[in-house]
Amino acid sequence: MSEDTIFSKIIRKEIPANIVYEDDLCLGFRDITPQAPTHILVIPKKPIPKLAEAGTEDKELLGHMLLTVKSIAEQEGLGNGYRVVINTDEDGGQTVFHLHMHLLGGRYLRWPPG
Structure with missing residues (x-):
């Protein structure tokens, strides 16, 4: 059984979120x-x-998520580019242990990220 996370609570609408x-x-x-x-x-x-x-x-499901990110990026007007990040485990910077993709954009994103 998976740990109950803040993201699980957002999915169940127990915690409010700005859903796009x-x-x-x-x-x-x-x-x-x-x-x-x-x-x-x-x-x-x-x-x-x-x-x-x-x-x-x-x-x-993973393919669907990537296409969803693409669709949201278009909806958000990120035609100049964006970054998609998946942090995995503690050394990868993951803090909530429910798989998630970060869609980042709206400014120039430097490389390397950190």
């Missing part, structure tokens, strides 16, 4: 501590703790 996208498979909402003018998190409704624990059965 929702379908049967995933949810997109604005990050409460944005690192760029546009910072949206896209999370699966299926509780996958981290990318390292996704299986081959999640292939369609």
Whole structure:
């Protein structure tokens, strides 16, 4: 069984969030501590703790999430570019153990990221 996270509570609407996208498979909402003018998190409704624990059965879900990020980026007017980040495990900077994709944009994003 997966740990109950803040993202699980957002999915269940127990915690409010500024939701910009929702379908049967995933949810997109604005990050409460944005690192760029546009910072949206896209999370699966299926509780996958981290990318390292996704299986081959999640292939369609992961593809759907990436296409959702693309759609949200278009909706947000990020035609000049954006970055998609998946942090995995503690050394990768993951703080909430529910798989999520960060959509960052609205400014020039330097490389390397940090």
